[in-house]
Amino acid sequence: MSAADFNKLAGLFPDETVTHSYVQDIQLPAPKGKPSPGVFALITLDNGLDHSKPTTLGPNTLVELGTVLERLRERAARGEIVGVGVTGKPYYLVAGADLSAVKSLDNREHGLWMAQLGHDVYATLANLGVPSFAFINGVALGGGLEIALQSTFRTVSTGAGALGLPEAFIGLVPGWGGVYILPRLIGPENAVRVMIENPLTNNRTLTGPQAFDLGIADAVFEPADFVEQSLAWAAKVISGDVVPERPNAVDPSLPAAAERWAGAIAAGRAFVEAKTSNASPAPAKVLDILEANRTMTQAESRELECETLAGLMQTDEFRATVYAFLDLVQKRSKRPAGAPDRKLARPVTKVGVVGAGLMASQLALLFARQLKVPVVMTDIDQARVDKGVGYVQTEVDKLLGKKRISQDAANRTRALVTGSVSKDAFADADFVIEAVFEELNVKKQVFAEVEAIVSAECILATNTSSLSVTAMAEDLQHPERLVGFHFFNPVAVMPLLEIVRAPKTDDAVLATAFELAKGLKKTGVLVKDAAAFVVNRILLRLMSEVTAAFDEGTPAEVADNALRPMGLPMTPFTLGAMVGLPVAQHVQESLHAAFGDRFTVSANLQKLIDNGVTALWVPADDGSREIPESTLSLMSFGTSPSTAEEVLRRTQDALAEEIGLMLDEGVVAGPEDIDLCMILGAGWPMFLGGITPYLDRTGASERVNGKRFLPPGVASRA
Numbered sequence: 001m002s003a004a005d006f007n008k009l010a011g012l013f014p015d016e017t018v019t020h021s022y023v024q025d026i027q028l029p030a031p032k033g034k035p036s037p038g039v040f041a042l043i044t045l046d047n048g049l050d051h052s053k054p055t056t057l058g059p060n061t062l063v064e065l066g067t068v069l070e071r072l073r074e075r076a077a078r079g080e081i082v083g084v085g086v087t088g089k090p091y092y093l094v095a096g097a098d099l100s101a102v103k104s105l106d107n108r109e110h111g112l113w114m115a116q117l118g119h120d121v122y123a124t125l126a127n128l129g130v131p132s133f134a135f136i137n138g139v140a141l142g143g144g145l146e147i148a149l150q151s152t153f154r155t156v157s158t159g160a161g162a163l164g165l166p167e168a169f170i171g172l173v174p175g176w177g178g179v180y181i182l183p184r185l186i187g188p189e190n191a192v193r194v195m196i197e198n199p200l201t202n203n204r205t206l207t208g209p210q211a212f213d214l215g216i217a218d219a220v221f222e223p224a225d226f227v228e229q230s231l232a233w234a235a236k237v238i239s240g241d242v243v244p245e246r247p248n249a250v251d252p253s254l255p256a257a258a259e260r261w262a263g264a265i266a267a268g269r270a271f272v273e274a275k276t277s278n279a280s281p282a283p284a285k286v287l288d289i290l291e292a293n294r295t296m297t298q299a300e301s302r303e304l305e306c307e308t309l310a311g312l313m314q315t316d317e318f319r320a321t322v323y324a325f326l327d328l329v330q331k332r333s334k335r336p337a338g339a340p341d342r343k344l345a346r347p348v349t350k351v352g353v354v355g356a357g358l359m360a361s362q363l364a365l366l367f368a369r370q371l372k373v374p375v376v377m378t379d380i381d382q383a384r385v386d387k388g389v390g391y392v393q394t395e396v397d398k399l400l401g402k403k404r405i406s407q408d409a410a411n412r413t414r415a416l417v418t419g420s421v422s423k424d425a426f427a428d429a430d431f432v433i434e435a436v437f438e439e440l441n442v443k444k445q446v447f448a449e450v451e452a453i454v455s456a457e458c459i460l461a462t463n464t465s466s467l468s469v470t471a472m473a474e475d476l477q478h479p480e481r482l483v484g485f486h487f488f489n490p491v492a493v494m495p496l497l498e499i500v501r502a503p504k505t506d507d508a509v510l511a512t513a514f515e516l517a518k519g520l521k522k523t524g525v526l527v528k529d530a531a532a533f534v535v536n537r538i539l540l541r542l543m544s545e546v547t548a549a550f551d552e553g554t555p556a557e558v559a560d561n562a563l564r565p566m567g568l569p570m571t572p573f574t575l576g577a578m579v580g581l582p583v584a585q586h587v588q589e590s591l592h593a594a595f596g597d598r599f600t601v602s603a604n605l606q607k608l609i610d611n612g613v614t615a616l617w618v619p620a621d622d623g624s625r626e627i628p629e630s631t632l633s634l635m636s637f638g639t640s641p642s643t644a645e646e647v648l649r650r651t652q653d654a655l656a657e658e659i660g661l662m663l664d665e666g667v668v669a670g671p672e673d674i675d676l677c678m679i680l681g682a683g684w685p686m687f688l689g690g691i692t693p694y695l696d697r698t699g700a701s702e703r704v705n706g707k708r709f710l711p712p713g714v715a716s717r718a
Helices: 003-011 059-077 099-103 108-126 143-150 178-186 188-197 208-214 226-239 255-276 281-295 298-312 316-334 358-371 382-401 407-416 440-451 469-473 507-519 535-551 556-561 572-579 581-598 603-610 644-665 671-682 691-698 700-705
Strands: 020-027 039-046 083-088 092-094 132-136 139-141 153-157 219-221 351-354 375-378 417-420 431-434 459-462 482-486 496-501 523-528
Touching: 003 059, 003 108, 020 059, 039 059, 039 092, 039 226, 059 083, 059 108, 083 226, 092 132, 092 143, 099 108, 099 316, 108 143, 108 298, 132 143, 132 226, 139 143, 143 178, 153 208, 153 226, 178 188, 178 281, 178 298, 188 255, 188 281, 208 219, 219 226, 255 281, 281 298, 281 316, 316 523, 316 671, 316 691, 351 358, 351 440, 358 375, 358 382, 358 407, 358 417, 358 507, 375 382, 382 407, 382 417, 407 417, 431 440, 440 459, 440 469, 459 507, 469 482, 482 507, 496 507, 496 671, 507 523, 523 671, 535 556, 535 572, 535 581, 535 603, 535 644, 535 671, 556 572, 556 644, 572 581, 581 603, 581 644, 644 671, 644 691, 644 700, 671 691, 691 700
Parallel strands: 039 083, 083 132, 092 139, 132 153, 153 219, 351 375, 351 431, 375 417, 431 459, 459 482, 496 523
Antiparallel strands: 020 039, 083 092, 482 496
């Protein structure tokens, strides 16, 4: 395509936040005993905004960078410069392509132009006539990391975080050369890790030192004088004093490479199947390109990358992922719907935790680590208290051993968490949360005891997963101080906090809860006090339908795998075993009491619980899984089996019904909050866009409710 086409593409985005390319000429330092190699042109990529606004790559940004690089190529040809470097503003090299721009490319041809534009610009960087260097000073994702990969040499800061090629996670492929260069640079196995395994594992990324260890970078330096050290290193490379070694590099033309490529591809496909049930096209496309390009030239791979990228940009899965990732996780989560003015929030200088079991201990550790305030745990006897405090100490030791925290941070966290058998320890607490047995009268008694001790300003919180916060507050002298603060397990990992407002909860209490959520690095979503709130209500409705189909006579293998097209992180029966069959049954009973027969209580499940069975499936001798005859003998089944397709449709319709009712009840502000809760609290796949876009696309929303949850085009092409 022509320069005119590129300019036409750039013209479609007059409001793009342009990342400018600023060039500075630097006389390289002289290596020991030698003269300076000459003048070095350093490009700094900067959008002129602070670190809260990442630098990204839109069409106008790429056109400007390409223009700058062409001028530098001309200067190199005239002998004016001996090398070119690319670095970024503080904390960023580049955070990747501008997803807001990419998602608006409704025309496939324009998507193809975007892919080709990036390739043309990066090809200039790779062919300047002098060595090019990338100084990776911070975040380098997607197209940002591909800038570095297209450079001749790379350095990375030990302080740099979030390096990776996350395209499989967002419904695309690395489209600007990364999928070709990376396996040759670090080996196909490591490339699959970076392009498939990390993105599909909660979008995991690499640190600077990890990138260096893999061989993505040739040298690693401390952040304090990173650019200066990188320039000095570049001078040595240009002068010939340093020749970077790349022990992980692979020549794909060698016979042994074919076997390594095949093994890496097979492992990648197995991983994708396990993680997504192949419900999203992008990860398989990444592997298709990787498999094909072993025997391709870079130009041939470029064509395949561009065509694939242009096609994926038009898929529902990509649009859904952008909705989920950009509109929800990146934007809506930072502006919670219905949250009061943050200025009403009260300071929290000490936290009390009622209980010292596993959940309570996880909460104590989280509050101490993130808020850095004293946390006191209580329980009914010293042995339980000691066990809870001991858990915190052990977890701190693990974090220290993994170098996740410093010695000073470990010492501070240990000192902040204490225990007591008396609730008098809460006298000066600003916030007390209970994590005791899930029984209403027990929780009411706990709050009555705590309220008699704490100040009038102290906020009380419950971690209940399904009980009525309103009922817990009935007998309190100050019911306005009670708020639901529902964490998900494991507490350190799951990002969602359902913040439950009871009818009398006041704004100051609610504002404090949202500020605490932010301080704890969790995403708070405002939820009305309704049985099981959001995530558990939806998951239990899902599990109820699958369990009912099983009880009616559907084979276990059919019932449990019927939802695979949803690409869920685990099957319903696996989920039940993970949360514990008694816990699942208890919540189901609560929901049955609240909502009736939409939530069936399985007699078969109760028989398993009564007989101490903890899971339906157990490993078989051949490595598969089976249901033991002893388990089957405990249960009785109907004579109305369903097919997998019937179970899937039945579950889709049930979820559409339940979510429609939840929105009618005002459980949350809108379907976007349902989606956000399910993504962050249940691992609902990003490529589905959350649960409501999925139900819209399958037709369940209109089948059951007569209308879509979201307008056409919000998380889909139409």
